[in-house]
Amino acid sequence: MHPNFDDIKNAATRINPFIHHTPVLTSSVLNAITQANLFFKCENFQKAGAFKIRGATNAVLSLTERQAEKGVATHSSGNHGAALALAAKRRGIPAYIVMPTNSPEVKKRAVAAYGAEITYCEPGLAGREATVEKVIAKTGATFIHPYNNEWVIAGQGTVGYEFFQEKNSLDILIVPVGGGGLIAGVSLAGRAFSPQTKIIGAEPKGADDAYRSFKAKKLLSIPAPQTFCDGLATSVMGSIPFPIILENVHAIFTASEETIINALQLIWERMKIIVEPSAAVSLAIILENPDFFKDKNVGLILSGGNVDIKAIATRFS
Amino acid sequence: MHPNFDDIKNAATRINPFIHHTPVLTSSVLNAITQANLFFKCENFQKAGAFKIRGATNAVLSLTERQAEKGVATHSSGNHGAALALAAKRRGIPAYIVMPTNSPEVKKRAVAAYGAEITYCEPGLAGREATVEKVIAKTGATFIHPYNNEWVIAGQGTVGYEFFQEKNSLDILIVPVGGGGLIAGVSLAGRAFSPQTKIIGAEPKGADDAYRSFKAKKLLSIPAPQTFCDGLATSVMGSIPFPIILENVHAIFTASEETIINALQLIWERMKIIVEPSAAVSLAIILENPDFFKDKNVGLILSGGNVDIKAIATRFS
Numbered sequence: 334m335h336p337n338f339d340d341i342k343n344a345a346t347r348i349n350p351f352i353h354h355t356p357v358l359t360s361s362v363l364n365a366i367t368q369a370n371l372f373f374k375c376e377n378f379q380k381a382g383a384f385k386i387r388g389a390t391n392a393v394l395s396l397t398e399r400q401a402e403k404g405v406a407t408h409s410s411g412n413h414g415a416a417l418a419l420a421a422k423r424r425g426i427p428a429y430i431v432m433p434t435n436s437p438e439v440k441k442r443a444v445a446a447y448g449a450e451i452t453y454c455e456p457g458l459a460g461r462e463a464t465v466e467k468v469i470a471k472t473g474a475t476f477i478h479p480y481n482n483e484w485v486i487a488g489q490g491t492v493g494y495e496f497f498q499e500k501n502s503l504d505i506l507i508v509p510v511g512g513g514g515l516i517a518g519v520s521l522a523g524r525a526f527s528p529q530t531k532i533i534g535a536e537p538k539g540a541d542d543a544y545r546s547f548k549a550k551k552l553l554s555i556p557a558p559q560t561f562c563d564g565l566a567t568s569v570m571g572s573i574p575f576p577i578i579l580e581n582v583h584a585i586f587t588a589s590e591e592t593i594i595n596a597l598q599l600i601w602e603r604m605k606i607i608v609e610p611s612a613a614v615s616l617a618i619i620l621e622n623p624d625f626f627k628d629k630n631v632g633l634i635l636s637g638g639n640v641d642i643k644a645i646a647t648r649f650s
Numbered sequence: 651m652h653p654n655f656d657d658i659k660n661a662a663t664r665i666n667p668f669i670h671h672t673p674v675l676t677s678s679v680l681n682a683i684t685q686a687n688l689f690f691k692c693e694n695f696q697k698a699g700a701f702k703i704r705g706a707t708n709a710v711l712s713l714t715e716r717q718a719e720k721g722v723a724t725h726s727s728g729n730h731g732a733a734l735a736l737a738a739k740r741r742g743i744p745a746y747i748v749m750p751t752n753s754p755e756v757k758k759r760a761v762a763a764y765g766a767e768i769t770y771c772e773p774g775l776a777g778r779e780a781t782v783e784k785v786i787a788k789t790g791a792t793f794i795h796p797y798n799n800e801w802v803i804a805g806q807g808t809v810g811y812e813f814f815q816e817k818n819s820l821d822i823l824i825v826p827v828g829g830g831g832l833i834a835g836v837s838l839a840g841r842a843f844s845p846q847t848k849i850i851g852a853e854p855k856g857a858d859d860a861y862r863s864f865k866a867k868k869l870l871s872i873p874a875p876q877t878f879c880d881g882l883a884t885s886v887m888g889s890i891p892f893p894i895i896l897e898n899v900h901a902i903f904t905a906s907e908e909t910i911i912n913a914l915q916l917i918w919e920r921m922k923i924i925v926e927p928s929a930a931v932s933l934a935i936i937l938e939n940p941d942f943f944k945d946k947n948v949g950l951i952l953s954g955g956n957v958d959i960k961a962i963a964t965r966f967s
Contacts, residue, residue, distance in 0.1 A: 356673055356675075361697075377922045378675070378921075378922055380678075382922065439919075601959055602756075602924075602959065604695075605694045605699065605923060605924040605925070605955035607919075607923065638922035642918055642919065642963050643963045643964065646959050646962075646963035647960065647963075649959060649960055
């Protein structure tokens with residue numbers, strides 16, 4: 334069963350006491366640069382620094398008592414892991430997080446700070462999945478996939494639900510695409526709550542599995558994602574979000590690494606906020622396709638803000 | 651004539667169409683660290699990136715037609731210069747800005763981008779004043795001092811006016827002190843609008859002229875301010891703000907450079923916002939005096955966000 338709009342509304346009610354209602358910011362400088370009216374939903378200000386706490390909290394709160402006792406487990410390059418760790422801590426249950434060794438330090442620290450048990454694995458989906466299976470066999474924890482999970486998709490959809498409640502005049506809403514959980518949930522919310530809004534996916538060119546899959550209308554994988562957007566470096570989208578995306582998303586655009594870094598620097602310098610590279614892809618696709626967005630009311634979901642500030646700043650021009 | 655509360659209310663009405671009503675953010679992580687309830691007024695999101703646009707706009711809009719024709723002039727390490735340039739551009743009049751050669755590049759670029767005519771001078775108040783006098787002799791422009799000016803003080807006071815309208819339960823409001831324009835205006839707003847709120851000044855130890863003057867109850871200057879808070883590196887406060895501060899400010903606290911850098915990193919990393927070093931002094935004095943602020947509702951004015959991101963990030967631990 335795919336999640337539907339009721340699942341998103343229920344998720345919103347369930348998670349509201351545990352998350353921030355994040356602000357929507359505007360920037361006259363970026364409006365002038367893009368010739369569009371941009372509205373930025375700041376999930377970088379969200380609890381645990383990213384939208385992922387929405388899906389993780391919805392999943393943790395949806396477990397039965399019996400499931401909850403044994404805890405939750407997942408694999409994650411960082412944001413979902415930290416989010417699941419925090420959500421589990423809030424319910425007072427164990428969290429077992431499998432992280433690739435090359436995860437950003439700031440994300441490793443965040444997961445540890447929320448009291449989760451970390452198991453490191455080799456980068457790549459195969460290494461992650463094998464390791465998490467071992468952890469689950471040992472602990473009996475419930476696996477909460479970072480995006481291929483109905484509770485998670487419904488939880489991520491609440492970003493869109495909140496956004497549409499605040500801004501009901503969006504012509505376009507741009508959502509970064511990694512595994513597809515966020516855009517699947519948001520596109521479901523869009524169809525029910527703001528059907529006139531075109532939902533557009535934004536993806537790094539170097540990890541364009543979603544772009545290719547969307548075009549081919551079947552799930553395709555790419556061998557080795559090449560992007561510094563660690564949150565979007567997926568080889569293949571989830572099988573649960575994919576049909577939802579096919580049905581409700583208008584298009585997926587890609588942007589080069591160079592444009593993504595430029596977009597990131599623009600957001601930091603002009604908006605004075607810190608977002609992670611994955612969050613800048615939405616602005617990057619506007620910079621690469623100005624005519625499509627010109628004079629439109631465009632929503633952008635700034636997915637998170639957990640970065641190694643020093644490492645990012647050295648890449649700025 | 652010192653400005654009074656009516657001047658602040660009038661300034662608010664005058665400048666409202668030209669400025670942002672900036673958001674007040676909170677951070678559960680920083681509340682936990684400080685054991686206080688912190689409310690951050692984000693003037694880093696303000697037009698031209700700092701609160702200075704308030705005073706500059708109030709000054710420019712208060713000029714007679716005849717004065718306005720010949721433009722405005724000032725000396726500034728950056729934020730006031732950029733603000734005056736933008737305010738002048740909005741009224742369509744010339745702006746002549748004298749900047750020390752060691753001003754941050756980002757601030758030089760901002761002033762230039764607003765179409766002002768820049769004259770560079772040697773760092774230090776003497777060099778600035780001599781140069782601006784020459785510029786005024788040549789152009790007939792009206793001198794708008796960055797802080798020793800009634801219009802400017804009334805304009806800066808609107809930050810406090812706005813803050814108290816949104817949060818009427820502040821026990822303490824911390825304001826960074828450079829030349830004294832901001833804290834003078836805000837303390838006037840406080841006395842009228844929130845008399846139970848203690849106004850506290852925050853100053854770098856290496857530029858503690860305000861701390862010394864406040865204690866001695868007379869204006870004292872220090873020879874060579876040593877602080878990386880470029881906006882607060884003043885040798886002596888203004889003669890107009892000083893008596894207002896003496897009358898309305900509860901205390902001035904200082905903080906070391908090391909604590910200021912720690913506070914800056916905390917704000918960037920935990921709140922995901924970019925503020926300039928001068929804005930972090932308020933949090934720094936809380937970190938150095940935890941007992942004074944414990945369990946209190948504390949407002950902090952994040953004065954601005956115009957920084958060289960790379961240069962700051964390299965100083966982070």
